[in-house]
Amino acid sequence: MHRGSHTWHEITTQPDAWRRTLEGFVQCRPALAQFLKEATFDRILVVGCGSTYYLAQAAAATLAHCAGIPARAAPASELWIFPRTWLVGKTLLVAISRSGTTTETLRALEQFRKRGNGSVLAITCYPESTLAQQADFALTAPDAQEQSIAQTRSFTSMFLLAQALAATLAHDEGMWSRLQHLPLALENLTSRLGDLPNRLGEDPAIEQLFFLGGGPLYGLACEAMLKTKEMSLSQAEAYHPLEFRHGPMSVVNGRTLVVGFFSDTGLAEEMRVLMDMQRLGARTLAFLEEASFSTWQPDYAVELRSGLSEWERGPLYLVPLQYLAYYRALAKGLDPDRPTHLTAVVKL
Secondary structure (H helix, E strand, O other): OOOOHHHHHHHHOHHHHHHHHHHHHHHHHHHHHHHHHHOOOOEEEEEEOOHHHHHHHHHHHHHHHHHOOOEEEEEHHHHHHOHHHHOOOOEEEEEEEOOOOOHHHHHHHHHHHHHOOEEEEEEEOOOOOHHHHHOOEEEEOHHHOOOOOOOOHHHHHHHHHHHHHHHHHOOOHHHHHHHOOHHHHHHHHHHHHOOHHHHHHOOOOOOEEEEEEOHHHHHHHHHHHHHHHHHHOOEEEEEOHHHHHOOHHHHOOOOEEEEEEOOOOOHHHHHHHHHHHHHOOOEEEEEEOOOOOOOOOOOEEEEOOOOOOOOOOHHHHHHHHHHHHHHHHHHOOOOOOOOOOOOOOOOO
């Protein structure tokens, strides 16, 4: 078995994992709707650790926008250690953990039970896990379970469950219907990528990577940053697009790759940020629904062509960058399956 074989399998099987995750959600949808109807809450708090904290950020933005309910994200450790900072009013706690056994997340749930006022919904890949069993309701993606330490298909599949939760809370059948097109949209996207992730991943002239995303895409930009660090031990950071001008751009040079996760709402302003970085010497990679460049062109562009809104197509942004991190790790002689110093589950 060659280096990174598990990671490769988990990245490439995401369309099937998404389909099975959506099929599983269909089965639990009536029970979820009943749970949400009976639960009493006026705000949502989404918690996770590492990758799932970044998932929580994307999920909270999506829930707030689509369902119209105040929602925010926190690291599970913050809720555990500083509960009074986070627990206000009647709250739906959405706790996310791939394994369902992460210590900080379980302790956050325990603090919520002691001090909070509301219900707990878990999102995990393991239906029989401690988190799933202790929650009032659990959304699970067992077909997205992984052998690798770095999360790939587990992250995107659990985010898909969070999006489906938002559609259910919003009573938005249109959104739910559109989410079911994501597996095919991913297959179409990967068929058009060619060798771009390979070329960029193996390019030794790229020494630092910045990932920029706003609104529902900020948490996903953070996850792209984390995958790049975990797999390839590369210098990588994530920012909201316009924040990048406020200091971070001072380190941009000819060995920088700036990746823009373009939204629909902020497209014009986000594009200007990449234009500025290109003028400073950076190479630029733009992810967007459809190319809309006139007088300016990024160095590289990936068109998603999903037919979905910025609140629905989020999982698609990540997969090409998972490939890039994978190839970058191999080019540096690393094993993507075994990131340095890391374990699959953090238990204290």
